[in-house]
Amino acid sequence: MDEHLLPKKMALPIFASDALSSVAYAPQELLMILLTGGLAFLAFSPWIAAAVVVLLSVVVLSYRQLIKAYPSGGGDYEVARKNLGEVPGVVVAAALLVDYVLTVAVSVASGVDNIISALPGLDPARVELAIGFVVVIVLINLRGVREASLVFAIPTYVFIGSVVFMIGTGLVRTALGDPPVASSAEFAVQAESLSQAAVILLVLRAFSSGCSALTGVEAVSNGVPAFRRPKVRNAQTTLTMMGGVAILLFAGLTVLALVSGVHYAEDPCTLVGFDCENQPQPSLMAQVAAATFGMGSIPFYLIQGATALVLLLAANTAFNGFPLLGAVLARDGYAPKALNTRGDRLVFSNGMLVLGLIAIAVLVIYQANLTTLIQLYIIGVFVSFSLGQLGMVRHWRRIIRATTRIEARRDPASGIERRGAITGLVINTTGATFTATVLVIVTITKFTHGAWLVFLAIPILAMLMLGVNRYYRDVEHEIRMDDEIHFGSDGDVALVMVSRLQKPVLKALDYAVAARHDKTIALHVATDHEDADALQEEWKAHGIPLPLVIIDSPYRTYAGPIGEFIRRYREKNGPAVMTVYLPQYIVGHWWETLLHNRRSRRLAQQLMLIHGVTITLVPWLLDSSELIYGRRSRPVPGQERAGRPYDPVENFEHAEHSSLERPEL
């Protein structure tokens, strides 16, 4: 097992793609919001970026504490559930599920945006491209890729390397007096004049958008079990490295964008001089890359390719996280059990399909529009950040209380633990304060920009989870063994449903006879008198030594007359458990199911509602099923039961103890 554990140099790219890829859109969104106020507002951007960097550092430090305290990989959900209770735990789970969906949507939308920035001809197929990528990612994941493979590590390192190289080149060129100039630097911006309150709101909005750089930081805390020993230390180091790289890239890109004069507008038509009708607005990453290396140069395409790839990898990580969280929730009884079922390739395929479908729906509804999607994204992220940190505060306070008691017993080890807990408390309190403040800011600034939808979705999801939990608890209670329960059925009658005398029916009769019920009755529901008479003739002709009962069905229904027969039989002969034998076709191709009636299946469902009835399905494998299952129901050479000619007496040799006379009804 241990050899599958990740060294730090593999863990970094695998867990960092989500967090690092967010620098592909965070600086862009930050500058874009500021620019809606006019070019002068860009002066705020270094300060806002600095605030984001501080916040990022605090969150990284906070998560180092979380890793230490909860190395099981349960993340914010586990922390909130254990420390704050069921409801906050479920709310965090709901926020995380929403986040996973939006990670996919935002990452794919940004990835496609960066591809289109390099290849503008693809612009008309934006949504289709996004859907296509989601479908490909779902298919790859359904086949069960190993997350730890090198394929996932290389693009992240290429991305880090090339972006760092670009930032370096850009800054050196600036220092040498030849700063890169973005293609949009010349465009003026239409802007309205803002009141003082509106200015503050705009700055806060820009900060909120910049906070999208923090998304994905929590990934390492969910992956601790995958690290090499010492797990906690290695995970913490990786998290710190990831934080450092993220800060470097975020700050570097923001500076370079400002230096090269990137003007990125929410509505490209407000850029005076930009032909917004006929061309897509290139992403900030593409504009910086083009300014630094030249549009169409090889490094430009390298940067765009690596950016798109790392964004798609970030989307891919959600396909690991969502199904896993779904399985944990299903195990805890908060989500349908089907999410805890592994598919053929041992992946949680149901969760993957659900995530894929919802992400596609979100991409279609929002037309893969990055800015709108990010509005939705940040809320969920900060809900789980804040509740997770709050849970950590509770956690440390509990430990401090516990060690206070133990310290009375003068245990030096608990003194060390206590000091660690106090440090943790300070860090996580700071983290909780910061993230909660940001959550308030994000809520205020983004609510009317679409975030209300997330505010609706998270409580609805949380309530659904609680409802699911109550349902499972009720069912569990209902079926639990108790001292009141007492079964003790008796009587044993087999009813073999006969529509026409064909081999599947004969097989069912044979099995019913082999099971030696007290009484075996062949039952035909007559919807057509001629058919019924013909069946009776044939029955006699083949000399089948079992009673054939024919019951009328004037309305061409089946379950009703059978139920009536069972009722009258019991009235006359006393209570008995009824086993209804139904032949079932097993087919070899999916389309064959369209050609067979679902009557037998529906009948089984209806008969199961009758008291004391069990359904026995006798399969008949059609020849076509041999293609996929390697066998069929026809006697074939070598089968035990082949080799003797048909003989009704021998065929039903066990039938003697069954009643041979027709039951009087």
Place this chain on the structure above:
Amino acid sequence: MDEHLLPKKMALPIFASDALSSVAYAPQELLMILLTGGLAFLAFSPWIAAAVVVLLSVVVLSYRQLIKAYPSGGGDYEVARKNLGEVPGVVVAAALLVDYVLTVAVSVASGVDNIISALPGLDPARVELAIGFVVVIVLINLRGVREASLVFAIPTYVFIGSVVFMIGTGLVRTALGDPPVASSAEFAVQAESLSQAAVILLVLRAFSSGCSALTGVEAVSNGVPAFRRPKVRNAQTTLTMMGGVAILLFAGLTVLALVSGVHYAEDPCTLVGFDCENQPQPSLMAQVAAATFGMGSIPFYLIQGATALVLLLAANTAFNGFPLLGAVLARDGYAPKALNTRGDRLVFSNGMLVLGLIAIAVLVIYQANLTTLIQLYIIGVFVSFSLGQLGMVRHWRRIIRATTRIEARRDPASGIERRGAITGLVINTTGATFTATVLVIVTITKFTHGAWLVFLAIPILAMLMLGVNRYYRDVEHEIRMDDEIHFGSDGDVALVMVSRLQKPVLKALDYAVAARHDKTIALHVATDHEDADALQEEWKAHGIPLPLVIIDSPYRTYAGPIGEFIRRYREKNGPAVMTVYLPQYIVGHWWETLLHNRRSRRLAQQLMLIHGVTITLVPWLLDSSELIYGRRSRPVPGQERAGRPYDPVENFEHAEHSSLERPEL
């Protein structure tokens, strides 16, 4: 039964809505095609309209013969199948199915067009309106309306009456020197100059489009069994009346449109002076009505309302015809048997849903564009007309041959029959020649205008039907009783699947014991050792006197280890029929199925593939199921098995004959 039969005055509106409603679009399409050549081409229109009238008369006469010869209501499908053979029969069926779909699409599109002509504000919602109407019609039909109700008769009579009144008013006004003038009369038309060949083609195309007036004529021939006695005579009279009314309306509307100068263009933007950007082009019916009575007058709205209603009724008739034909095809083995299954309200609901879905798809794909849809429509209509008539020719020739032989025996009755057959032969030969000629013309003129799709669809459908038939024949052959078949299984072992010791499992154990198998084994597939140990403890604690076998499943699969157990059991103890007991939950709400694993269902499917295995489903009705099914599986007061405290020995009193020791494996 007889009182449900239709008098002529009810049969006419019910069977005629399809045929009569086609005059709402036939004159419009005829004039529209001519107008693409320029205003001068309108001079051809009386001659083309006359040709359509002649054709309509011939087809009506031909169908009178068909009614006489095949009064069973089988229509063209029956005639072609009986006289021309299987393949032509299937082709006619395919053409008819396509026709039913297009009847819905064309009628609804035209109905919506006429509604929009009266209320132009609805234009942006054209497709949505069309889909909405189809959905409403499907829902009404799923509830099972009586076709013969008065609701269906009134709109047809209102339509006939109001249109006849409009034609009369218009002609009287013209005679008095005050002809109505259409709003489009002043618009000039942009047209290209045409070569002589193109002129001929254009005239033929206009004729083809005018032939859409013939659609629906066959409806009476499918409804003969619903007529009062004498059925054939009454149906023939009704058909003739319908033909007369159709000719009157078609000719009258064409004349009135020409008199009032209606200029209806395929592309409204080619009308010089018409603001095609901001308003929809009113239908010919609306233009004539507005010219005659004044735009916005009460008679104008009456005409438009009656037209839209009769068109929607025509769509409705397809929802009677398509499922019925589907059921006939299913009965004959050419379509999935599910089409021959009546739903809860005794209607063929599957056929209705299929028709509704395909019609909606067609409406969406063609954006409810009437002209395009009509191109597709006429082909199918004339394929079934032509093959039906050809079948009739064969039919009469066979009768003539037969009567020639009998006449040798000098039977006067056969002389009369022979004379009737000769008349029939003449009429149907004329009909076949005419309709086949029109089919050729329609094919030539419409092929590139979308009809190729129908030429693809009909053979594909026909081939699918033949394939379905071959499939059913093969299955029938495979399961047929023959002298080679010999069953005779023995051995009888019950395996009761136990996951946890809960009431549903206890019920399954109880039923298995009640069935007194030779051997009853409780089987637990252990995916978790702790759970397995706990189960074993509980098993002992409850003193259940049945062997509990625990088998390991290292890969968390179920079917594999169970199959392996069965194999090894049989190796050791000889062959035996294995009955696997699976507890099944029955739930009360659809959403509960989402919350229960499909594991048991999947397991049943997989185990049925193992040789000699039957599946017994033991239902456990959850409390919630009481809401809809009125019972649940918990012991309730009054149930036979309630009233005694739990006692393992009494509970399993029949278990003594089962092996109590754990089987060695």
